[in-house]
Amino acid sequence: MWFEQVLFFIAGIGALAGALGVVVLRNPFYSVLALVAHLLALAVLFLLLHAEFLAAGQVVVYAGAVMVLYIFVVAYIGGSDEPLRPEGGLLNAFGPLFAAAIGVELCIAFIASGLDALDTRGADVGAGFGSPAEIGQLLLTRFLVPFEAASYLLLVAAVGAVVLARRRRGLEDIGALEEVGAPPDRRNPPSAETTLEVRV
Amino acid sequence: MDIVWFLVLSAFLFVIGAAGVLKRRNPLVVLLCLELMLNAGNLALVAFSRMHGGQAGQVFALIVMVIAACEVVIGLGIIVAMYRNRLPIDVDEMSQLRG
Incomplete structure (x- = not known):
């Protein structure tokens, strides 16, 4: 299944790049566009996990409707570049450190969880797994x-x-x-x- | 792909979102970073749903998307109200909620 792996890495790198773009870019307008790219990459990942309805909802509702709302507000407020925090601020120094600590903690949690199924491709599922029919039936x-x-x-x-x-x-x-x-x-x-x- | 790859990716995305929330000052970008964190949680939920072969996780992710939409609407409403009241668009300056 090399095709699946290639797709996973392309979408994963796209999602990571989009997320980094949201955080790093100074202009809020570009941040919103980076988030749109991130959401589209995430929809591909959802498709790889057999969540078809969710992927469609992600593209239509999230990358479509919600992001349009963001664009409107950014255009209304004016996408001004924000000034950087004053140097030497406590949060400025420790913020990324705290985030890295959360990341290490999460990875330890995955490794130490002892779930055998983590290293498999998941349970065998039928053809209708994640389809609108099944999700709709569950919702109702x-x-x-x-x-x-x-x-x-x-x-x-x-x-x-x-x-x-x-x-x-x-x-x-x-x-x-x-x-x-x-x-x-x-x-x-x-x-x-x-x-x-x-x-x- | 093994499920653990998706989980590690979701952990990275969550960390990037958390760093953004802590680092950025523009409330718009803070909201965007909250979206990143919620979406990382969604990815983990869907990955676990695939692992167990049950669809409850996908329904949960759908509800999370609804919550995220509500949060965006309220957050953007607050930002527009800040702009109307000529308050600085900066989370450090906003320390109290008073109409």
């Missing part, structure tokens, strides 16, 4: 409660995002008007939209 029978809870969670998150990012008629606008020194009427003519938001 055995995992019905988590499925419904996830749907409510998505609803709550959507409402919460609208509430958080709503344009508030609050202190910040008054402060801005005072800075400019313009009369409120000329700066913000009362429109239907603002009155509606005030009422809300």
Whole structure:
């Protein structure tokens, strides 16, 4: 199965490179693009593990929808290059050290777990393993409660995002008007939209 | 491929994500690094699901993807609110949550 191994190494290197790109690149816009590459490589790895539905979901939902949201916010905020931390900061020095310690710990855990099946290619599975039919059946029978809870969670998150990012008629606008020194009427003519938001 | 290769790869990805969370200051990039960590966990879940031949791990990974989407939506909402309130876009400056 040399083809599988070659594919694994290509996708694995792609995933690692994408992850490193997210961390190393200074411009947030490029970080988001690196994450898209990482997610696509991860979808290939999911396919190698017979998780077809999950790979498709990864590409469509994650690399598609969620990343578009990121791109919008980066474009809205403005992808400014962040300044580096001041030199000699405690977190700056110890952050990568802590991360490396986690890595060593995880590798020790894999080696010492004593799972015999780790060195095999996995259990024998049928042709339908990981297909949308089987995952869908599991979601609607055995995992019905988590499925419904996830749907409510998505609803709550959507409402919460609208509430958080709503344009508030609050202190910040008054402060801005005072800075400019313009009369409120000329700066913000009362429109239907603002009155509606005030009422809300 | 042996399952252990996938697990080691997921450990590396998790470590890179953790290093990013600790190192970067832009909250957008911190959110991206959290995504990296969640995806590393997903890869391990799917690898274990393949090892056992059961699909529960894949359903779990699917739920993790939903959680990640919710986290992204809320995090980006907070970042947009920070931008609107003219607060510095920097996690070091943001030490309290108060509307």
